Amino acid sequence: MSAGVMAKTVRGFTQALGQTLLSEHAAREHGLLQALDPRVKLVGLLALVVAAALSRRLNVMVALFGLGVLLAVASRLSLLALAKRVWLVALGFTAMIAAPALFLTPGVALYRLPVGSLAITVQGARSALLLIARVESAVTLSTLLVLTTPWMHLLKALRTLLVPVEVIVLLAMTHRYVVLLTETANQMFESRQSRMVGRLSGQQQRRLMVNTGGVLLSKTLEIGNQVFLAMQARGFRGEVRLLDEFRLRGWDYVAMFGFAMVAVAAVVAGR
Amino acid sequence: MHIPDGYLSPSTCAVMYAASAPCWWAALRRTRRKLFGRTLPLLSLFAAFSFVTMMFNLPLPGGTTGHAVGVGIAAIVLGPWASLLAISLALTIQALFFGDGGITTLGANCFNMAIAGSFAAWAIYHVVSLGAAPDARRRVVAAALAGYGAINLSALLAAIEFGIQPMLFHDAMGAPLYAPYPLRIAIPAMMAGHLTIAGAAEAVMSAGLFSYLRRNEPALVGISPLAVAGAERGARNLWGALAVVLLLTPLGILASGTAWGEWTARDFANSAARARIAAASGNHALPAAPPVGLARWANLWTAPLPDYAPHFVKSAAFGYLLSAMFGVGIILGAAWLGQRLMKLAKPRSEP
Numbered sequence: 001m002s003a004g005v006m007a008k009t010v011r012g013f014t015q016a017l018g019q020t021l022l023s024e025h026a027a028r029e030h031g032l033l034q035a036l037d038p039r040v041k042l043v044g045l046l047a048l049v050v051a052a053a054l055s056r057r058l059n060v061m062v063a064l065f066g067l068g069v070l071l072a073v074a075s076r077l078s079l080l081a082l083a084k085r086v087w088l089v090a091l092g093f094t095a096m097i098a099a100p101a102l103f104l105t106p107g108v109a110l111y112r113l114p115v116g117s118l119a120i121t122v123q124g125a126r127s128a129l130l131l132i133a134r135v136e137s138a139v140t141l142s143t144l145l146v147l148t149t150p151w152m153h154l155l156k157a158l159r160t161l162l163v164p165v166e167v168i169v170l171l172a173m174t175h176r177y178v179v180l181l182t183e184t185a186n187q188m189f190e191s192r193q194s195r196m197v198g199r200l201s202g203q204q205q206r207r208l209m210v211n212t213g214g215v216l217l218s219k220t221l222e223i224g225n226q227v228f229l230a231m232q233a234r235g236f237r238g239e240v241r242l243l244d245e246f247r248l249r250g251w252d253y254v255a256m257f258g259f260a261m262v263a264v265a266a267v268v269a270g271r
Numbered sequence: 272m273h274i275p276d277g278y279l280s281p282s283t284c285a286v287m288y289a290a291s292a293p294c295w296w297a298a299l300r301r302t303r304r305k306l307f308g309r310t311l312p313l314l315s316l317f318a319a320f321s322f323v324t325m326m327f328n329l330p331l332p333g334g335t336t337g338h339a340v341g342v343g344i345a346a347i348v349l350g351p352w353a354s355l356l357a358i359s360l361a362l363t364i365q366a367l368f369f370g371d372g373g374i375t376t377l378g379a380n381c382f383n384m385a386i387a388g389s390f391a392a393w394a395i396y397h398v399v400s401l402g403a404a405p406d407a408r409r410r411v412v413a414a415a416l417a418g419y420g421a422i423n424l425s426a427l428l429a430a431i432e433f434g435i436q437p438m439l440f441h442d443a444m445g446a447p448l449y450a451p452y453p454l455r456i457a458i459p460a461m462m463a464g465h466l467t468i469a470g471a472a473e474a475v476m477s478a479g480l481f482s483y484l485r486r487n488e489p490a491l492v493g494i495s496p497l498a499v500a501g502a503e504r505g506a507r508n509l510w511g512a513l514a515v516v517l518l519l520t521p522l523g524i525l526a527s528g529t530a531w532g533e534w535t536a537r538d539f540a541n542s543a544a545r546a547r548i549a550a551a552s553g554n555h556a557l558p559a560a561p562p563v564g565l566a567r568w569a570n571l572w573t574a575p576l577p578d579y580a581p582h583f584v585k586s587a588a589f590g591y592l593l594s595a596m597f598g599v600g601i602i603l604g605a606a607w608l609g610q611r612l613m614k615l616a617k618p619r620s621e622p
């Protein structure tokens with residue numbers, strides 16, 4: 001049991017690190033979305049996510065999902081990885097949440113269960129399908145953005161949405177330390193796991209996890225001090241400047257027009 | 272708790288972004304001055320720490336496991352404004368990079384967990400630990416309650432956001448367009464898990480990390496030699512203020528008349544006193560005799576220092592001063608006695 005909890009935590013860390021590597025790798029592929037200016041991609045794909053959220057029609061959501069799949073193929077993303085990482089996870093989670101709505105939503109009975117007085121209603125089925133389709137299409141489109149854009153480019157592109165420069169610096173630093181602290185926590189758990197013989201009681205497990213958290217926090221603060229000193233040594237005096245190397249090319253204007261047309265069409269058709 | 276895209280209508284998402292934006296702006300303004308000192312890496316690192324602790328599988332009584340958000344300890348260490356920024360950063364990285372929580376719902380998630388959670392945790396910790404000694408067990412309980420209260424408030428807000436969707440957004444047939452459950456289902460369904468598993472995880476993590484920090488990094492949780500010195504200075508100031516107020520007590524004799532409602536049975540027989548009572552009561556007609564209940568209970572207890580003037584003291588001002596010193600002495604004596612009794616009942620203050 002004790003090994004199970006630690007193993008589960010270590011597995012979570014490994015998956016997170018693996019996901020980071022996968023994203024970095026996918027963002028370097030030579031595909032359709034990778035070739036676009038990050039600002040166009042950010043605004044365009046967000047517009048499609050909002051269009052999916054606004055839509056009230058199932059066929060529009062399915063069409064947006066289909067567009068997401070086409071863009072993934074054109075961007076050389078593995079559909080199998082997308083299915084495992086995004087589609088199945090979102091489907092499982094949303095289906096679990098939506099399932100009771102089949103019976104609990106009041107309306108016209110579509111199918112009455114042979115046992116008991118429960119009935120699937122037309123409204124319940126429609127509501128569950130709408131929810132699943134909307135979540136799948138929105139999650140697919142937002143994942144495309146993350147998988148096809150290097151993190152630093154994505155952060156710089158956020159300036160287009162008027163995000164303050166301080167927030168962008170904080171996000172960039174946070175992301176870097178997320179990877180560092182995940183790695184550190186992973187090593188701490190692995191070293192503890194390798195020295196563990198026998199089983200721990202629930203209270204001992206809790207103490208172990210909380211103490212590990214405490215040590216991680218101490219390390220975090222120590223790193224914070226070192227980072228601050230390093231920043232000062234490099235001449236940091238409180239001013240933040242971002243290099244803006246983005247340049248819009250002809251293809252970006254075409255993509256911008258395409259995203260805008262599809263988003264407007266989806267909003268109009270989905271009403 | 273991390274609401275994904277598609278569960279809330281775009282208008283709800285817009286409202287939640289609009290509600291969060293002023294808080295982010297105010298937090299940035301408040302921390303901006305410090306942001307380019309040590310706070311910059313500290314805030315990022317705390318956000319990263321919060322992110323990593325969310326992945327800890329915490330074993331809970333009953334054999335299950337839960338995850339903590341870390342909002343309790345962040346609010347205690349960083350204060351509510353920096354905490355809301357740190358947790359918002361962690362949630363943004365989760366949404367943008369790991370797909371945990373949606374992009375359109377990021378405003379709602381930040382409002383529920385980072386903003387409401389940080390302020391709730393900070394307020395609960397400070398109210399529960401008010402006046403507690405640095406090493407008091409009550410501070411650990413306060414940290415646990417801060418985490419527990421914060422996560423449950425966040426869950427309640429998320430449940431309300433879910434629950435209003437079917438009321439506001441449905442198609443012509445009545446099928447809900449977004450989260451399908453009304454408030455009467457959404458609130459109990461959401462709170463059941465948070466009042467038990469998620470709340471317990473947050474409470475355990477907050478209390479555990481607080482105990483760890485108090486032992487190893489006391490300055491971070493406001494407990495340090497400096498903090499103690501500050502408390503001593505504060506206490507000295509309080510003693511000084513108390514002395515000034517004591518010296519000013521004779522000012523009470525400058526007030527004319529009787530305090531409204533503090534009449535004695537004898538006042539009803541005195542014509543001058545009756546006139547004053549009537550004048551102070553909007554000339555409402557007084558009964559001819561003192562009310563029966565007042566007459567019966569008025570002499571139940573005779574004060575040792577009636578009218579703040581012991582009978583052996585001739586000077587009214589000195590009598591006021593003596594009465595004030597006597598009253599303050601009784602209160603301080605009672606407080607000291609209570610403290611001694613609590614210490615006797617609790618052999619060890621540190622868990």
